[in-house]
Amino acid sequence: MKNLLLALVLGTSLWGYGEGVLYWTPHGCDTGKTAASAHGGHGKGESAMFAAMNLEGNATARLVLPDLSLKELRFNQNTVMLPAPKLGGYYAMVAESNVSGNVYSAIRYLSLFGRPAKVSPTKLTALPKTVLEIVPDPLHREHDRYTGSKTYRFVALFKGKPLPNTPLVLETSRSGAKTYESGSDGTAEVTLPDDFENVKPGRGNKPSEFLLTLRHEEGGIRYVTTFSMPYSPNPNNHWQSLEWGAAAAATGFLGGLFFYRRSRKGGHNG
Amino acid sequence: MDKFLTVTALRRVVQLTAFFFFVYGATVFTTFYTDDKLTQALPALSCAYDMKGGDYCALIPLQHQMDHRVSTLFTEHAGIMQALMGTAITVGTVALLILILNKAFCGWLCPLGFFQESVGMIGTKLGMKQLPSLSAGTVNKIRPVKWFIFLFLVLIFPLLTGIGLLGHEWGSPFCSICPSRIMTTLAVGDMSQVYISQAGWGYFALSLIADLLFGLMVALALFVRQPFCRICPILPMQTLFKKIGLLRLVKNGSSHCEGCSNCVKACPMDIYEIGAPARNRDITHTDCTLCGRCVEFCPHDGVMSFKYGPATILTSSKESFKKRVKIDKWWKG
Numbered sequence: 292m293k294n295l296l297l298a299l300v301l302g303t304s305l306w307g308y309g310e311g312v313l314y315w316t317p318h319g320c321d322t323g324k325t326a327a328s329a330h331g332g333h334g335k336g337e338s339a340m341f342a343a344m345n346l347e348g349n350a351t352a353r354l355v356l357p358d359l360s361l362k363e364l365r366f367n368q369n370t371v372m373l374p375a376p377k378l379g380g381y382y383a384m385v386a387e388s389n390v391s392g393n394v395y396s397a398i399r400y401l402s403l404f405g406r407p408a409k410v411s412p413t414k415l416t417a418l419p420k421t422v423l424e425i426v427p428d429p430l431h432r433e434h435d436r437y438t439g440s441k442t443y444r445f446v447a448l449f450k451g452k453p454l455p456n457t458p459l460v461l462e463t464s465r466s467g468a469k470t471y472e473s474g475s476d477g478t479a480e481v482t483l484p485d486d487f488e489n490v491k492p493g494r495g496n497k498p499s500e501f502l503l504t505l506r507h508e509e510g511g512i513r514y515v516t517t518f519s520m521p522y523s524p525n526p527n528n529h530w531q532s533l534e535w536g537a538a539a540a541a542t543g544f545l546g547g548l549f550f551y552r553r554s555r556k557g558g559h560n561g
Numbered sequence: 562m563d564k565f566l567t568v569t570a571l572r573r574v575v576q577l578t579a580f581f582f583f584v585y586g587a588t589v590f591t592t593f594y595t596d597d598k599l600t601q602a603l604p605a606l607s608c609a610y611d612m613k614g615g616d617y618c619a620l621i622p623l624q625h626q627m628d629h630r631v632s633t634l635f636t637e638h639a640g641i642m643q644a645l646m647g648t649a650i651t652v653g654t655v656a657l658l659i660l661i662l663n664k665a666f667c668g669w670l671c672p673l674g675f676f677q678e679s680v681g682m683i684g685t686k687l688g689m690k691q692l693p694s695l696s697a698g699t700v701n702k703i704r705p706v707k708w709f710i711f712l713f714l715v716l717i718f719p720l721l722t723g724i725g726l727l728g729h730e731w732g733s734p735f736c737s738i739c740p741s742r743i744m745t746t747l748a749v750g751d752m753s754q755v756y757i758s759q760a761g762w763g764y765f766a767l768s769l770i771a772d773l774l775f776g777l778m779v780a781l782a783l784f785v786r787q788p789f790c791r792i793c794p795i796l797p798m799q800t801l802f803k804k805i806g807l808l809r810l811v812k813n814g815s816s817h818c819e820g821c822s823n824c825v826k827a828c829p830m831d832i833y834e835i836g837a838p839a840r841n842r843d844i845t846h847t848d849c850t851l852c853g854r855c856v857e858f859c860p861h862d863g864v865m866s867f868k869y870g871p872a873t874i875l876t877s878s879k880e881s882f883k884k885r886v887k888i889d890k891w892w893k894g
Contacts, residue, residue: 411594413594429593434595532757535757536772537772543776543779544780545776547780554690554692554784
């Protein structure tokens with residue numbers, strides 16, 4: 292019951308975001324956070340419980356582990372609880388549903404701590420997971436995060452092949468939808484907005500969520516897939532100054548040249 | 562062609578190749594991800610902040626392990642294995658690499674070392690008067706700094722951060738001031754690491770020191786040999802294992818050595834100790850980067866040598882000395 296209420300609250304707060312498409316979002320409830328802390332992961336405070344929004348029909352969910360093996364996930368209402376990870380590295384959460392001939396899918400990646408899998412994360416992202424798929428190229432590196440004002444590349448794939456000239460829609464809870472189009476090789480470069488409010492200097496700013504949606508129709512079947520991940524404010528837009536940094540480096544350089552002048556005048560060896 | 566074939570020429574080729582691998586290697590040899598790096602514990606300043614790098618230095622995992630794992634011995638009464646296994650793997654990897662190449666990681670493979678030498682070459686070509694050597698007094702004053710940096714910025718401050726006695730900014734303080742972080746990220750077109758942080762006094766101080774140090778290092782490298790290498794905390798870490806290194810600098814001095822000191826003048830780290838008499842002895846000093854210049858510039862047959870295990874792989878000779886001096890004169894104009 293508590294989970295259902297929380298899912299309702301979450302759904303209300305994200306009204307108008309990801310409307311009508313299936314996507315993953317962290318549940319953020321106490322149970323999920325407790326489980327996440329027990330996981331001891333790299334999830335940067337992300338919950339271990341996730342909700343599949345707009346879940347309808349006969350839905351399935353599975354986890355692709357860092358060693359590329361599969362584990363079925365069981366929905367409780369529209370939520371899944373991740374098992375404690377044995378392997379460390381990137382995991383892919385995949386949800387699929389079939390509603391009135393329309394095929395919906397959602398993918399989300401997360402990094403968890405555990406015994407090294409000895410399989411490159413490139414193999415996880417390259418592994419076909421759904422018929423229509425948005426593949427991060429690359430997914431941000433371990434210990435890194437998606438950041439506002441930065442540009443990332445994604446590949447639109449249909450049945451494992453690049454999908455050219457197709458719109459990818461970017462949504463966040465604070466900015467309106469923005470449409471990007473994949474090029475002839477299926478890739479699109481997407482710039483995340485730095486649309487955070489009341490940003491505090493340093494750590495302690497909670498990440499927000501972005502959602503990419505890709506739609507394609509073939510053989511009378513409508514395919515819709517999403518890619519959702521957290522993103523954070525860009526420090527260089529808020530509490531770090533590149534200009535002052537360059538000025539400090541220039542000051543250091545001038546200090547070095549001062550030593551050079553002194554060494555020439557003094558003519559000594561140090 | 563043979564007249565240009567010297568140890569330094571060979572070293573430049575190796576350094577350039579290593580620079581491309583360690584700074585841009587992810588674009589060709591490895592991939593973008595940490596999991597795919599070559600060793601993740603390189604005893605040279607190849608930076609993890611460079612997203613296109615082929616490997617990263619041992620100091621970043623060491624600081625993280627002190628902060629997040631070793632500290633659990635005190636905060637969570639964690640088991641020895643759980644708290645120290647990561648550090649043992651990193652240190653063990655470093656020991657293995659030192660066994661293979663000893664301190665040549667500095668003189669032959671370090672991207673920051675190569676960068677400083679390249680800036681030095683630019684300084685020479687700009688006609689800037691080069692400081693031939695620092696005085697013994699200056700060298701002795703500088704030497705303890707690297708130990709201070711290694712003990713406090715790589716080990717103690719991160720450990721105190723993990724225990725909760727220092728703020729988060731002290732979790733990886735060496736990386737916060739390391740010029741390699743700025744140099745390698747700039748080399749891949751990423752300007753984001755040249756910043757002043759306003760997140761707190763600690764962040765502000767570390768970011769200011771980093772930028773000043775980087776600018777100072779570039780300017781000093783124009784006329785002083787290897788300015789940052791003299792305080793680099795990689796040297797003390799390598800020193801812990803240098804006795805097991807198969808590659809070493811051996812001196813079998815003769816009476817000619819007295820009053821010569823060519824090896825000391827050639828040494829970019831100003832190691833005065835290598836000029837002292839020695840009989841078939843390993844003289845690989847803590848500050849030595851195994852660059853081989855002392856072997857090249859020794860005018861006496863068989864006095865200075867590089868040995869790999871029992872085998873002599875390079876030895877000084879009158880002939881190679883003459884060739885090297887000729888090239889040096891040509892280069893300096």
